[in-house]
Amino acid sequence: MELWGRMLWALLSGPGRRGSTRGWAFSSWQPQPPLAGLSSAIELVSHWTGVFEKRGIPEARESSEYIVAHVLGAKTFQSLRPALWTQPLTSQQLQCIRELSSRRLQRMPVQYILGEWDFQGLSLRMVPPVFIPRPETEELVEWVLEEVAQRSHAVGSPGSPLILEVGCGSGAISLSLLSQLPQSRVIAVDKREAAISLTHENAQRLRLQDRIWIIHLDMTSERSWTHLPWGPMDLIVSNPPYVFHQDMEQLAPEIRSYEDPAALDGGEEGMDIITHILALAPRLLKDSGSIFLEVDPRHPELVSSWLQSRPDLYLNLVAVRRDFCGSQVECACWHLNVHSPGMESKRRYVLPEVT
Amino acid sequence: MSTVGLFHFPTPLTRICPAPWGLRLWEKLTLLSPGIAVTPVQMAGKKDYPALLSLDENELEEQFVKGHGPGGQATNKTSNCVVLKHIPSGIVVKCHQTRSVDQNRKLARKILQEKVDVFYNGENSPVHKEKREAAKKK
Numbered sequence: 001m002e003l004w005g006r007m008l009w010a011l012l013s014g015p016g017r018r019g020s021t022r023g024w025a026f027s028s029w030q031p032q033p034p035l036a037g038l039s040s041a042i043e044l045v046s047h048w049t050g051v052f053e054k055r056g057i058p059e060a061r062e063s064s065e066y067i068v069a070h071v072l073g074a075k076t077f078q079s080l081r082p083a084l085w086t087q088p089l090t091s092q093q094l095q096c097i098r099e100l101s102s103r104r105l106q107r108m109p110v111q112y113i114l115g116e117w118d119f120q121g122l123s124l125r126m127v128p129p130v131f132i133p134r135p136e137t138e139e140l141v142e143w144v145l146e147e148v149a150q151r152s153h154a155v156g157s158p159g160s161p162l163i164l165e166v167g168c169g170s171g172a173i174s175l176s177l178l179s180q181l182p183q184s185r186v187i188a189v190d191k192r193e194a195a196i197s198l199t200h201e202n203a204q205r206l207r208l209q210d211r212i213w214i215i216h217l218d219m220t221s222e223r224s225w226t227h228l229p230w231g232p233m234d235l236i237v238s239n240p241p242y243v244f245h246q247d248m249e250q251l252a253p254e255i256r257s258y259e260d261p262a263a264l265d266g267g268e269e270g271m272d273i274i275t276h277i278l279a280l281a282p283r284l285l286k287d288s289g290s291i292f293l294e295v296d297p298r299h300p301e302l303v304s305s306w307l308q309s310r311p312d313l314y315l316n317l318v319a320v321r322r323d324f325c326g327s328q329v330e331c332a333c334w335h336l337n338v339h340s341p342g343m344e345s346k347r348r349y350v351l352p353e354v355t
Numbered sequence: 356m357s358t359v360g361l362f363h364f365p366t367p368l369t370r371i372c373p374a375p376w377g378l379r380l381w382e383k384l385t386l387l388s389p390g391i392a393v394t395p396v397q398m399a400g401k402k403d404y405p406a407l408l409s410l411d412e413n414e415l416e417e418q419f420v421k422g423h424g425p426g427g428q429a430t431n432k433t434s435n436c437v438v439l440k441h442i443p444s445g446i447v448v449k450c451h452q453t454r455s456v457d458q459n460r461k462l463a464r465k466i467l468q469e470k471v472d473v474f475y476n477g478e479n480s481p482v483h484k485e486k487r488e489a490a491k492k493k
Contacts (some may be wrong), residue, residue: 062434066454078436078451110433118454135435136427138457243428254431264428296427323427333427 039088044068045077048101055105058252063110067100070114107253120176122206130198131263133172136323137239140294140335141176143321144237147290147337148181159185161234164284166219166277167191169263171199171212173237178208185211187228191218192260220276232286239294240273242266242333270296275306281313281340291315291338297322300334307338315340407472407481410464416440417460439463444474 045064052060065077071093074080089097103113111117111126118124119133120141126132148161161184165174168188178186188199196216203209215228243251243264255264266272274295281291295303300320307315319337418438436451437459448470450463473480 059433066433075454076451079453109431111431118458121453121455121458132431134427135432135456138455142457239428241428247429251429252431255429259431294427 039094040086041068041072041077041080041089042085044089044094044097048097051101052104057104057107058254059110063104064101066110066114067104068097071096071100075118107257109254109258112258119172120180122172122176122179124170124172124175124202125198125205126170127194127198128258129260129263130192130195131169131259133170134239136333137173137294138176139321139323140237140239140292141173141180143335143337144177144235144292145180147292148184148235158183162231163187163235163237164233165189166236166238167195167240167263167273168199168214169195169239171202171214173239174199174212175202175206175208177237178211179206185213187213187215187233189215189217189219191216192262194260195263219280220273228284232289233284234286234289236277236280236285236289236291238273238277238292240266240277242270242274242294242296242299244268244270244296244298266296269302270299271302271306274299274303278303278307278313278315278338279310281315281338285340287340289340290318291336291340293336293338294333295336297334300336303336303338407468408475410441410468410471414442415464415467416442417463435459437463439467441467441471444471446470446474 045061045068048064048067049061052063057063069075069077069080072080072084072089074084100113104110108128109132111132112128115126116123117126117132120138124133151161161181163174163177163184163186165177165186165188168174168190171188174186174188178184190196190199193216196214199212199214200209203212203214241262241264243266245265245268248261248265249256251264266274274293277291277293281289285291300317304317307313307317315338317336318339321335321337323333323335416439418440433454435454435456436449437456438447438449439460440447446467448463448467450459450466452462453459469480469482473482477483
């Protein structure tokens with residue numbers, strides 16, 4: 001055992017240390033080959049953290065903590081019962097950790113290794129190559145919820161608000177909105193069959209399948225929009241692919257090798273799908289409806305200019321929010337609220353003369 | 356041309372530099388876009404204590420341990436630990452109970468709210484009263 005591990009061992013075995021005495025009182029405890037001496041959760045985390053670090057795997061400690069916690073039935077290491085931190089693991093558990101860790105060594109994202117992840121308090125199945133929901137997108141959902149709460153006329157009546165999600169992936173955005181807006185209904189679309197299946201599976205796991213319509217369609221195709229089951233939407237929400245095409249090759253191996261590039265690549269300026277969604281507004285959005293988008297930090301200005309070039313859409317970029325980020329970290333993305341004014345405003349709006 | 360519908364882009368936003376300890380930048384938006392309300396701290400979780408001292412977001416500093424570099428679609432970060440500090444009392448709470456950042460932030464606020472109430476109210480805090488009553492029932 002490495003020196004660090006030995007010191008930890010001594011620390012844990014000292015007098016009065018809760019858990020360790022209980023651990024060693026197990027009469028059924030056997031010496032564990034071949035990871036002899038490395039048999040408790042804390043030691044395994046330490047061991048695999050070291051292995052990951054040596055191999056240059058990012059988030060070495062977080063990865064090993066999530067894997068070990070998962071095998072022990074907890075979502076995070078901190079939420080594990082402290083008694084379990086120092087109890088010896090069974091050989092099956094050790095084997096399971098070894099298998100999951102070997103996938104991490106192949107740069108598989110933790111969420112795919114565990115086959116699940118959490119979003120806004122919901123536990124969702126994760127399956128490659130369906131896009132893994134990002135933490136920043138939780139804030140997009142929070143913003144939508146605040147807006148809905150402020151528009152009291154939309155809340156409370158059955159079937160309201162009616163929400164369209166473009167590019168639903170695992171169903172994270174749709175399902176978190178449905179679960180927190182008990183009267184809402186959602187139409188979720190995606191061009192990938194795998195995403196449709198996964199959203200369907202997650203909807204059923206959460207018993208939300210009665211209020212969501214999941215439709216396999218490519219929203220960039222003209223014909224797609226003729227067969228929607230419901231009328232104009234109160235809200236359109238999306239975390240569309242917004243990576244600039246030239247940035248795609250710089251993405252980490254976790255993303256490049258495992259996640260669907262179509263969920264990320266937004267074209268030359270990352271705007272292709274964004275502009276498609278905004279162009280849907282006249283057809284799909286109610287008066288006083290809103291479109292909420294997650295975008296790259298370079299997009300608010302680009303979206304603003306683009307909207308000015310398309311007065312026929314009657315859309316205003318009314319608000320932007322930076323995602324919350326710590327002090328040292330560059331902001332990851334921005335969230336946009338693009339609003340469609342009511343009919344009165346539309347009638348008063350004077351189209352510029354073409355000269 | 357009518358000004359209805361013209362976009363008002365809050366350009367000063369792009370020049371705001373992040374404050375130390377991660378003060379929430381979107382709060383500055385409230386000055387520019389009155390439509391966005393600063394939401395009061397909400398109680399998450401099962402237990403609801405009556406009338407705990409409420410926390411003012413302006414007195415909190417949150418260090419969101421997300422790692423370095425860009426995020427959003429371009430990265431896949433799993434370090435969702437939240438570190439929350441109540442400036443006036445100096446109490447710090449670290450929460451990594453869930454895999455959801457959003458939930459960790461809510462839980463951190465709930466735990467911090469309880470600790471801050473105990474800090475100022477001591478034995479009179481509903482937190483301690485509940486514990487005493489629970490102990491009596493045993």
